[in-house]
Amino acid sequence: MSSGQEGASSPAAGLAAAVREGRASAVEVLERHLGAIAERDPEIHAFNLVMVDEARRRAETVDGAVARGEDPGRLAGVPVALKDNLCTRGVPTSCSSKILASWRPPYDATVVERITAAGAVVVGKTNLDEFAMGSSTENSAFGPTRNPHDPARVPGGSSGGSAAAVAAGFAPLALGSDTGGSIRQPAALCGVVGVKPTYGLVSRYGLVAFASSLDQIGPFAHTVRDAALLFEVIAGHDPMDSTSLDGPAPSVLDAIPMGVEGMRVGLVSELLAGVEPAAAAAVEAAAEALTGMGAKVETTSVPATVYGLSAYYLIAPAEASSNLARYDGVRYGLRVEGEDVAAMFGATRQAGFGAEVKRRIMLGTYALSAGYYDAYYGQAQRVRTLIIRDFEEAYRSFDALLAPTTPGPAFPLGAKTQDPLSMYMSDVCTIPSNLAGHPAMSIPWGSSDGLPLGVQVMAPALGEAVMFRVAAALEGEAPPAPVPAGGRR
Amino acid sequence: MSGGWETVVGLEVHAELRTVTKLFCGCRNEFGAEPNTLVCPVCLGLPGSLPVLNRMAVELAMRVGLALHCEVRPSVFHRKNYFYPDMPKDYQISQYDEPINVGGWLELPDGHRVGIVRAHLEEDTGKITHVGGGGRIHEAAHSLVDYNRAGVPLLEIVSEPDLRSGEQARAYVAELRAILVATGASDGKMEEGSLRVDANVSVRPEGASEYGTRCEIKNLNSLRSLGRAIDHEAARQIELLEAGERIRMETRHWNEAAGHTVSGRTKEQSEDYRYFPEPDLVPVAPDDDWLAAVSASLPVLPAERRDRLAEAAGVAAGDVAVLVEMGLDDLVLGAIGAGADPRVAVNRAANEVAANLEAAAKLTVGAFAELVRMEAAGELTATQAKQVLAAMLESGGKPADIARARGFEALAADALTPVVEQVVADNPDAFERFKAGDPKIQGFLVGQVMKATKGNADGGRVVAELRRLAGLG
Numbered sequence: 023m024s025s026g027q028e029g030a031s032s033p034a035a036g037l038a039a040a041v042r043e044g045r046a047s048a049v050e051v052l053e054r055h056l057g058a059i060a061e062r063d064p065e066i067h068a069f070n071l072v073m074v075d076e077a078r079r080r081a082e083t084v085d086g087a088v089a090r091g092e093d094p095g096r097l098a099g100v101p102v103a104l105k106d107n108l109c110t111r112g113v114p115t116s117c118s119s120k121i122l123a124s125w126r127p128p129y130d131a132t133v134v135e136r137i138t139a140a141g142a143v144v145v146g147k148t149n150l151d152e153f154a155m156g157s158s159t160e161n162s163a164f165g166p167t168r169n170p171h172d173p174a175r176v177p178g179g180s181s182g183g184s185a186a187a188v189a190a191g192f193a194p195l196a197l198g199s200d201t202g203g204s205i206r207q208p209a210a211l212c213g214v215v216g217v218k219p220t221y222g223l224v225s226r227y228g229l230v231a232f233a234s235s236l237d238q239i240g241p242f243a244h245t246v247r248d249a250a251l252l253f254e255v256i257a258g259h260d261p262m263d264s265t266s267l268d269g270p271a272p273s274v275l276d277a278i279p280m281g282v283e284g285m286r287v288g289l290v291s292e293l294l295a296g297v298e299p300a301a302a303a304a305v306e307a308a309a310e311a312l313t314g315m316g317a318k319v320e321t322t323s324v325p326a327t328v329y330g331l332s333a334y335y336l337i338a339p340a341e342a343s344s345n346l347a348r349y350d351g352v353r354y355g356l357r358v359e360g361e362d363v364a365a366m367f368g369a370t371r372q373a374g375f376g377a378e379v380k381r382r383i384m385l386g387t388y389a390l391s392a393g394y395y396d397a398y399y400g401q402a403q404r405v406r407t408l409i410i411r412d413f414e415e416a417y418r419s420f421d422a423l424l425a426p427t428t429p430g431p432a433f434p435l436g437a438k439t440q441d442p443l444s445m446y447m448s449d450v451c452t453i454p455s456n457l458a459g460h461p462a463m464s465i466p467w468g469s470s471d472g473l474p475l476g477v478q479v480m481a482p483a484l485g486e487a488v489m490f491r492v493a494a495a496l497e498g499e500a501p502p503a504p505v506p507a508g509g510r511r
Numbered sequence: 512m513s514g515g516w517e518t519v520v521g522l523e524v525h526a527e528l529r530t531v532t533k534l535f536c537g538c539r540n541e542f543g544a545e546p547n548t549l550v551c552p553v554c555l556g557l558p559g560s561l562p563v564l565n566r567m568a569v570e571l572a573m574r575v576g577l578a579l580h581c582e583v584r585p586s587v588f589h590r591k592n593y594f595y596p597d598m599p600k601d602y603q604i605s606q607y608d609e610p611i612n613v614g615g616w617l618e619l620p621d622g623h624r625v626g627i628v629r630a631h632l633e634e635d636t637g638k639i640t641h642v643g644g645g646g647r648i649h650e651a652a653h654s655l656v657d658y659n660r661a662g663v664p665l666l667e668i669v670s671e672p673d674l675r676s677g678e679q680a681r682a683y684v685a686e687l688r689a690i691l692v693a694t695g696a697s698d699g700k701m702e703e704g705s706l707r708v709d710a711n712v713s714v715r716p717e718g719a720s721e722y723g724t725r726c727e728i729k730n731l732n733s734l735r736s737l738g739r740a741i742d743h744e745a746a747r748q749i750e751l752l753e754a755g756e757r758i759r760m761e762t763r764h765w766n767e768a769a770g771h772t773v774s775g776r777t778k779e780q781s782e783d784y785r786y787f788p789e790p791d792l793v794p795v796a797p798d799d800d801w802l803a804a805v806s807a808s809l810p811v812l813p814a815e816r817r818d819r820l821a822e823a824a825g826v827a828a829g830d831v832a833v834l835v836e837m838g839l840d841d842l843v844l845g846a847i848g849a850g851a852d853p854r855v856a857v858n859r860a861a862n863e864v865a866a867n868l869e870a871a872a873k874l875t876v877g878a879f880a881e882l883v884r885m886e887a888a889g890e891l892t893a894t895q896a897k898q899v900l901a902a903m904l905e906s907g908g909k910p911a912d913i914a915r916a917r918g919f920e921a922l923a924a925d926a927l928t929p930v931v932e933q934v935v936a937d938n939p940d941a942f943e944r945f946k947a948g949d950p951k952i953q954g955f956l957v958g959q960v961m962k963a964t965k966g967n968a969d970g971g972r973v974v975a976e977l978r979r980l981a982g983l984g
C-alpha cells in the first residue's frame with residue numbers, strides 16, 4: 023500500500039497520489055486488484071464482467087502519461103467498478119437482465135467519461151438486481167451476489183455488486199445508482215461508504231433508467247474522503263441531461279476538515295421507529311459521538327416520511343413501466359419471434375424480464391391507467407410534495423439529519439425473496455431522500471452479530487458539504503468495524 | 512350542407528418544424544436521406560439516453576402560436592405510452608394538458624374565423640414500410656423501419672369544429688400553410704408529409720346545436736383529397752342517417768383512387784395512453800423578453816397582407832388573396848405607393864407576372880410602377896403593356912427602353928393625332944358618314960388607324976381622337 027498521510031485514511035486517494043508521483047504504477051495496482059478478483063469473485067459474484075483487457079490497456083495508458091510527465095488526473099490509476107446499468111462503449115451493459123444480456127452501447131455514460139478523463143481504470147461491470155429493481159441483488163438474471171462479510175447473506179441491492187466489490191477489495195471505488203436506497207442500503211450491509219447526491223448534481227446520461235425522477239448515480243468507497251473525491255469527479259452540469267443542475271457542484275473535500283462543532287443535527291424519529299434494536303442503537307451512539315464533538319443533536323420529526331414507501335412504490339413503478347417499454351425486441355437486445363408484431367413484443371418481454379421487473383411494470387401500468395391516475399400516481403406526487411415540505415421545515419432547525427440506513431444487517435439469501443413487501447421494507451429509511459431529491463449517505467457504524475451496520479446522514483438539496491462534514495466526523499469516531507475476508511486493500 | 516344537413520369539420524394538422532436539428536437531439540432534421548443515417552442514441556431511444564429540448568423548435572412553435580392569436584403559455588411535456596415498432600421508446604414525448612399554445616383563431620380570406628384549440632409540440636415517429644401483404648401490418652411478411660424521421664419536431668394544430676364544408680377545410684389548410692411558411696415554421700409540403708391533415712367529420716340536422724357522432728379521416732395527402740374526402744364522408748353519413756342507421760365513431764382511411772373512405776380501427780377500442788409528465792425534461796416557460804423578441808420578429812401575416820393590399824387597391828380582400836399567396840403583394844403595393852394606378856397594377860400582377868412567377872424576383876418595383884404608369888397614361892396600349900411586361904420578366908430592362916426598341920413609343924399620346932389626321936384625310940367620305948353618326952363606319956376608320964400603326968394604337972383613344980376631329984366632343 024502507498025505511503026503518506028492521505029493514503030492511510032483514503033486508499034483511493036493514496037493510490038492516485040502514488041501513481042501521479044510515479045511511486046506506483048497503474049498496471050501494478052490493477053494486477054493486484056485483478057488478483058483479488060480472480061481469487062474471490064467466483065464465490066462473491068460481484069462482477070457480471072471483468073474488463074481484463076480493456077483495464078490493462080487503460081492502466082498502460084495511465085502509466086504512459088505519467089512517464090511522459092503528464093498528469094493523468096485525480097483518479098490516476100485507481101480501479102473503479104461500474105454498476106452494470108452504466109453504459110460503456112462497446113462493452114456489454116446488461117442491467118443483469120436477459121433482455122439486454124448481449125447489448126453493447128455505442129456510447130459511454132457521462133460519469134464513465136468523467137472518471138476516465140480523471141485517470142481511473144474501469145475494472146468491470148458489477149451485478150445488480152435486474153434494472154435496479156430490488157434490495158438484495160437476488161433479482162439478477164445471472165445469479166445473486168454474496169456479501170463478503172458472510173457469503174450466505176445478501177450484499178443488499180440493487181447496487182449489491184458494486185458494494186461487494188469495494189468491501190471485498192476488488193476495487194477501492196465503485197459507482198452505483200440509487201433510486202430508493204440502492205447505493206446506501208448495500209453500502210450499509212457491506213460495511214462501506216455509499217453516497218446518493220442531490221438529484222441533478224450527477225448526470226444521468228448513460229444510466230439505464232429505472233425511475234427517472236428518482237435515479238441518481240453516486241460513489242462507493244472505503245472512506246468518506248475517497249467518496250468525496252469520486253463525488254467531485256463525477257458531479258457537475260452536463261448539457262446532455264436536462265435535469266442536470268446549472269452552476270458548480272459543491273466542493274466537499276475542502277469542507278471535510280471543518281468538523282461539526284456548533285452544527286445542529288436532527289435525529290429523525292419516524293425513521294428510527296420499527297428498525298431493529300441494533301440499528302437504532304447504532305444511530306444513538308453516532309448521535310452521542312456528534313454531541314461529543316460539539317454538535318447539537320436533538321430528536322425531531324419529519325412526519326410525511328412515513329408515507330414515503332407507499333408513494334415510492336407508485337411513482338417508481340409508474341416511471342419504470344414507461345422506461346422499460348422500449349425493450350420490445352425491435353431494435354436491440356433479446357428478440358423472441360411471434361406470429362405478428364404484437365406477439366413478438368409479448369414473447370420477448372415474457373422471456374426477457376424477470377418476475378420482479380414484471381411485477382413493477384404491472385404495478386406502474388395500473389397506477390397510470392385512465393381512471394386510476396389521480397388516485398395513485400397523482401396522490402403519490404402529492405405525498406412527495408408533502409415530504410419535501412416536511413424536510414424543508416426540519417432544515418429550518420437543523421443543518422443535517424441522522425437516521426438508520428437500514429432496518430437491520432444483511433439477511434440470508436432467500437430470506438425475503440418470497441415476500442416482496444418485506445423486501446420493499448429494506449428501503450424504508452432511504453426512500454424519503456430520493457422522493458425529496460436531497461443528498462444522503464451511509465457510513466459504516468457499529469455491527470450486529472459481526473455484520474456491519476450503517477448510519478445515514480441526510481442534508482438539504484445541495485447540502486453535500488455539510489453532509490460530508492458530518493459523515494467524516496462520525497467516521498473518525500466510529501467503533502471498530504467488521505472486516506471481511508480479503509479485507510480492505 | 513345538403514338536404515337539411517350541416518357538415519361539421521374540425522382538423523388536426525401535424526406540421527414538421529423546419530429546425531436544423533431534431534426536437535431532442537443533434538441529428539439533422541432532413542427529408543430524403545438514406546434510411547437510418549440521421550440517428551443517434553437519443554432519437555433511437557437507446558437505454559440510458561436522455562432528451563434535450565431544441566430551443567429553435569420552441570421558438571418556431573411560439574411564432575406559429577402568436578400568428579394564430581394563441582396564448583403562449585408555460586408548458587409541460589408528457590409521455591404518451593403505446594407500443595408500435597416505429598416508436599423507438601414505445602412512448603412519444605408530446606404535450607398533453609399543458610400545451611405551449613392555446614385558444615387562438617385563424618381568419619380565412621373570406622373573413623370566416625376558425626377557432627384554434629391548441630398548437631402543441633411533439634416528436635415524430637419513424638417511418639415503417641410493410642413488405643408483402645398489401646402494405647398492412649397484419650398481413651406483411653416483414654417490416655422495415657426508418658428512424659430518420661423519429662424525433663423530428665412536430666407542431667400539432669387542432670382547430671375547433673368550425674368548418675362547414677370540404678371547400679372551407681381546404682381554405683383553412685391553405686391559409687394555415689401560408690402562415691406556417693410565412694413564419695418560417697414549416698415548408699408546408701403535403702406531398703413530402705411535412706404537413707399532415709386528419710379531419711374529424713360529422714353531420715347534424717341544420718339548426719341543431721348538438722354535434723353528431725364524428726369519424727376521423729386519415730390519409731389525406733393533398734388539398735384535393737381533403738376536400739373530396741370530407742364531402743364524400745359527409746354524404747356517406749347523411750345517407751346512413753337518412754336510412755335510419757347510426758354513425759359509429761371510428762377512424763376511416765381515404766382511398767383517393769376509389770373516391771371513398773374505408774373503415775379503420777374503431778375508436779371504442781381506443782388505447783389508454785397512460786399520459787404522465789416526462790421526468791427527463793423540465794417545464795418550458797418562455798419569459799416575457801423571449802416572447803417579446805419572437806413577437807417582434809414575426810413577419811406580416813397573410814391576412815394582414817391581404818387587408819393592406821385590398822385597402823390600397825380599393826378592392827375586396829378575397830380578390831387579392833391569390834396575389835398574397837403568390838407573394839406579389841409587395842410588388843403591387845410598391846407600385847401603388849409610387850403612384851401607379853391600383854387597378855392596372857393588380858391586373859398586370861395577377862396576369863402577366865403571375866404567369867411567370869419564377870422571373871418575378873427580377874422585376875423591380877420601380878420598373879413595374881413605370882410600366883403601369885405608361886399604360887395608364889396611354890403611352891402604351893394594354894396589348895403593348897402586356898408585351899413589354901413579358902419582355903421585362905424574360906430578360907429584364909426598363910419598360911421605356913423595351914417600348915422604344917419595339918417601336919411602341921411612336922404611339923405615345925401626342926403621336927397618335929397625326930396618324931388619325933392622315934386617315935381622315937385619306938378617307939373623306941367615310942369621315943363624313945362618321946360625323947353624320949353612322950355607327951357602322953367607326954370600325955372601318957379605327958381599322959385604318961390600326962393598319963397604319965401595325966395594330967399598336969389603343970382603340971379607345973383612336974375613337975376619342977376621331978370624335979374630337981369630328982367635333983363630337
Ligand SMILES: [Zn+2]
Pocket residue numbers: 533536537538549550551552553554555662
Ligand atoms: Zn438523434
